[in-house]
Amino acid sequence: MSEGKTRRPKAETPKGFRDYFGAEVTERKAMLDAIAGVYHRYGFDALETSAVETVEALGKFLPDVDRPNEGVFAWQDEDEAWMALRYDLTAPLARVAAQYRNDLPAPYRRYAMGPVWRNEKPGPGRFRQFYQCDADTVGAASVAADAEICAMLSDALEVVGIPRGDYVVKVNNRKVLNGVMEVAGLAGDDKAAERGIVLRAIDKIDRLGEAGVRALLGEGRKDESGDFTKGAGLGPGQAEVVMGFVSAKRESGAATVARLRELVGGSVLGAEGVDELETIASLLGAQGYGPDRIVIDPGVVRGLGYYTGPVFEAELTFEILDEKGRKRQFGSVAGGGRYDDLVKRFTGQAVPATGVSIGVDRLLAALRAKGRVAADSAGPVVVTVMDRDRMADYMAMVGDLRQAGIRAEVYLGNPKNFGNQLKYADKRASPVAVIQGSDEAARGVVVLKDLVLGAKIAASATLEEWKDRPAQIEVARKDLVSAVRKMLAQ
Amino acid sequence: MSEGKTRRPKAETPKGFRDYFGAEVTERKAMLDAIAGVYHRYGFDALETSAVETVEALGKFLPDVDRPNEGVFAWQDEDEAWMALRYDLTAPLARVAAQYRNDLPAPYRRYAMGPVWRNEKPGPGRFRQFYQCDADTVGAASVAADAEICAMLSDALEVVGIPRGDYVVKVNNRKVLNGVMEVAGLAGDDKAAERGIVLRAIDKIDRLGEAGVRALLGEGRKDESGDFTKGAGLGPGQAEVVMGFVSAKRESGAATVARLRELVGGSVLGAEGVDELETIASLLGAQGYGPDRIVIDPGVVRGLGYYTGPVFEAELTFEILDEKGRKRQFGSVAGGGRYDDLVKRFTGQAVPATGVSIGVDRLLAALRAKGRVAADSAGPVVVTVMDRDRMADYMAMVGDLRQAGIRAEVYLGNPKNFGNQLKYADKRASPVAVIQGSDEAARGVVVLKDLVLGAKIAASATLEEWKDRPAQIEVARKDLVSAVRKMLAQ
The missing domain is CATH 3.40.50.800 (Anticodon-binding domain)
Known part of the structure; x- marks a missing residue:
């Protein structure tokens, strides 16, 4: 095209973004509508916050830098204040819970569904805009709130078309893990680095197996490529305690609880965590949610820097073929847990909260794999x-x-x-x-x-x-x- | 708070934005779901584009400035390219129609519902993020496409709870107006300024009345505050032609068409426009959409710089009390028309298109005024x-x-x-x-x-x-x- 002519704009989706056509829209919508129906029946109210937040409210601003940190799409408004697109639905909930604290019911049960934006390097299947689907209860200290979230998650999976037996909601408790850390001599601020290594090691058990995790608990581990990852430097006795925790799951919930009680020994925090797990199991049992749907599983270790009590994860247990044609379990489609400090950032007051986030794209992929998408996508x-x-x-x-x-x-x-x-x-x-x-x-x-x-x-x-x-x-x-x-x- | 303490972030919605709670979310959703059902039945497919577009694709970039123009929220990505939040749903449709032109069915019927963002001064009831709800047919030159949009709009209003008789879809044609301009001696590039004044004058007839419009067609008009607005400077004969157009509506569609045919006289374009109106009325009549629902009304003059053929507007005819307690008609809740140049920006090829946009907040307000909101907002x-x-x-x-x-x-x-x-x-x-x-x-x-x-x-x-x-x-x-x-x- 010659310089003199008006240049035509390129017709392309921005890098890392995508467009959704026809059934891609309506199938997701049908799934989210069904989930919203369950949330509504549980008394959760819809909340739709603005897509834009002040960077200050999002907390993506370090005091000593003059631009928002990586991870958000941000710009300055007419008053030079930095604004950004929300990167999740939890940060806006914290802002709302603080802003409307005198008007909202307490406890406040809310659900939210909508796009979030991440200013990250895009990759295959990784987009800069994607849906989240969250339900949280703010202001309830009782683990009855956690139990309710687990039951609701179970109902939500069934209502979208995952049959009972094809999923399990696993429940664990951060306090039990902290109790185990105490027993292993890893309490105290000076042991934070070791605890971090231990957490990351446990999180990798599916991939590295028991031997790999043991290596990371000890001196460290050399991977197949020869790269060395430094370990936590635990002695054999300490490592034994941690490994005992990871493999504490027993045939029945009662047996798992008994084993965990042994492991946390004299730790007050650990015992409190075990009590909470027991309470959750009994509250769920009273509503008919048995171990065919919800189980205590000490193997669940997720987002642990963030959570302060019960944590949960929904896994789909049916097999699919991976990209190399091997059979594997579909895996996690939702997770959450209890967190207490989000609202405190704004008000100075700790507000107990617990919630779950469903991986919209992963659950939709699972439904497609099972031929369970519900929307009427027939042509005219x-x-x-x-x-x-x-x-x-x-x-x-x-x-x-x-x-x-x-x-x-x-x-x-x-x-x-x-x-x-x-x-x-x-x-x-x-x-x-x-x-x-x-x-x-x-x-x-x-x-x-x-x-x-x-x-x-x-x-x-x-x-x-x-x-x-x-x-x-x-x-x-x-x-x-x-x-x-x-x-x-x- | 002392300088030494960590400053707490303010918990507030960014200026010009708002949050939606409970029934505010579900009532809007129920309305949009009902409309989507109608659009789907008409063969329109859902489209959900990314919220983010390149500023180049949006066209909010003048060649001689180095920042996007006013009106959009924009930032530079890692490659220094300017990105922005979409300000409507039509610009992304144009981008998609160009980008996927080899894959999409032709004609392409699509609907889109979702938030758009405007970087404008917020005011009472004017927000920087709000919903739009559009349906467009791209690639159909036939006015059968326009007729279909009008019928669909009528069905959509009824399905959300506006009873027949409480609304009317008014149809006009830009070509008729251009024909009238020809007859009034206002054709040609050198008369563009006069035409602009005439268009704006006609658009104000509801507010200024016939005398006010006549003044603006002539020398000009002094308003109550004494401010003077310069007129188009038309002679009495020219003004008579224009006023004849504005008041051309007759008891029946056939009589209105006959009157318009007189008015456009020898203008080829004008006659073409009248033929199109006649065809639209007959196509709608064949489907049972009579003048109780859809009427030819030369008084409809909307967004005229943009439209090239038929234009339509849905008005609610029942009365509400305004902020001063006076009775007035609810007014317009949707509008649209035919436009041809949007895709051309990208490909160089003109693609005929026609569509409608429903004012989500206004229609929702109308339903609330009529006690017709549908969502289950009962407490638990x-x-x-x-x-x-x-x-x-x-x-x-x-x-x-x-x-x-x-x-x-x-x-x-x-x-x-x-x-x-x-x-x-x-x-x-x-x-x-x-x-x-x-x-x-x-x-x-x-x-x-x-x-x-x-x-x-x-x-x-x-x-x-x-x-x-x-x-x-x-x-x-x-x-x-x-x-x-x-x-x-x-």
Whole structure:
């Protein structure tokens, strides 16, 4: 293009962002609607905060720098104040809980669903805008609130189409782990670095196995490439205590609790954590949520810097094939736990809170893998245009179909080439094409083409099996709606 | 606060933004869901583009400035490229139509619903983030596409709860107006300024009346404050042609069309516009959309710089009281029309397009004014906690209610003060409180408190009218669900 001409803008989605078309939108929406129905029944209220927050409220501003930290999309407003797009739904909840603390019910149960934005390097399957779906209870110190979240998570998974037996909600408690740390001699501020290494090691057990974790608890571990990761430097006795925790899960919840009680020994905090787990299990049991749905599992170690009490994670237990064709469990689709310091940033007062976040894209992928997506993504009936002067007739047909609740379109492109109209119907995944030339119009009939059956016949070696079901029928114009309905039902 | 202490962030919504709570979210959602159902039935596909666009694609960048123009929230990405939040849903559609032109069906019918952002001075009821709800057909030159949009808009208004007779979709055509301008001697590039003044004058007829518009068509107009607005300087004959257009509406569509045909005289473009209006009316008539729903109205003059053919506007015709207590018509809640140059910016090729945008907040306000909001915003049944050691019993009750599909909560705050629990139930707009102390537990019963009735009794001068309906009943624990259901149904 020469310099003199006006440069045309590029038509492209910004790097790291994506667009969602048709069923990609409606399937996600159907899933979130079903989840919202469960949350609503549990008494949670919807909250939709502004997408924009002050950077100050988000906390993505270090006192000694003059620009927001990495991770958010930020700009300065007309008063030079920094604004940013929210990076999650929890930070806005903390702001709202502080801002409206005199007006909101206490405790405040809320759910939120919507996009969040991360200014991070995009990668395969990693986007800079994605959906989150959170439910939190703010202002309830009782672990009954945690138990309720676990029950609700279980209900939410079932309502979107994950059958009982194909998922498990695992519950653990940060206090138990801290108690175990005490017993292992890892309490106190001066041991924070070791505790961090221990936490990260436990978190890797699925990938590294017991031997790998033991190496990281001790001197360190050399991986396959020869790289060395420094360990926590625990002695054999200390490592034994930690490994005992990781493998404390027993056949029954009661047995797991008993084993954890042994492990936390004289730690007051640890004993409190075990009591809480026991209470959660008994509250859930009273509502009929047994270990077929929710289990105590000390193997769950997630986001531990953040959580202060119970933590939970929902895992899908059915197998899928990974990118290399190997069978593996689908894995985690949701997680959460108790946290206490978020509102304190604003008000100085600690407010107990607990919540869960469902991984929208992962759960949707699981539903697709199981063929469980619920939205009505069927293509429309396409009324073709044989005679452009009779557009009013075709629009009357499409009007009749729509009135009857049938998704339908009239072809609005240039009708000259009839082949293009059938190609269009194909692209629209249309189940039925309606055709009426002047001959059919004179006789008061329309032709219905069963495009689903047509595609099957085209893909099939023999016509034999379809011979009783014609791919094309002629019906009276007045029977259009009933005949289309019958064809759609086949 | 002293300099030495860590400064606490302010908990506040950024200026010009707002948060939406509970029913504010679900009522809007229910309305948009109902509209989406209509759009889907018409064969429109959902599209959800990224909230972020390159400023280049949005076109909010003048070639000779180094920052995006006013009106958008913008920032530079890691490659120094300017990004911005979308300010409407049409610019992203144009980008998508160009970017995916080989993959999308042609014509492409799409709807989009979601927030947009405007970097403008906020004011009362004017926010920097608000919802738009658009439906457009890209790639259809036929006015059948415009007629379809009008029919769909009519259906959408009825499905959300605006009864027939309480709204009208008005249709006009930009080509007719241009034809009238030709007749009035206002064609040609050198008359652009005059045409602009004429357009703005016509647009003000509701406010200024015929005399005010005539003044603006002539020398100019002095308003009540004494400010003078320069007019278009038309002679009396020219002004007569323009005023004839504005008042061309007749009793029937056919009569209006006949009057318009007189007015456009020998203008080819004008005659084409009148033909298009006639075609639209006949296509709509064939589908049963008569003048009780959709009318030809030359008084509709909207966003005229943008539109190239048919334009439409939906007005609600019922009266509301304005802020000064005066009766006035509710007015416009949706509008749109045909535009052809948006995709051309990207590809160089003109692509015909037509669409409509529903004013989400205005339509929602209309539904609220008519008491027609649909969402289930009832508060939950609240199970109170009389004895904190029996939390499992209370959770079992709430579990039973939820299993039966009844929205219910157990009180999760500190149960010590029972009065606080009833205050909580009140704040939650709870219809029923469930109470079970140790005495009731021993007898296997629960007490149900009808809070709706209780509030009525409290507000009433006499208990007489309520005497047959006790505000509090005792039922067997096993009958909890059925008794609550009965109380909710009253």
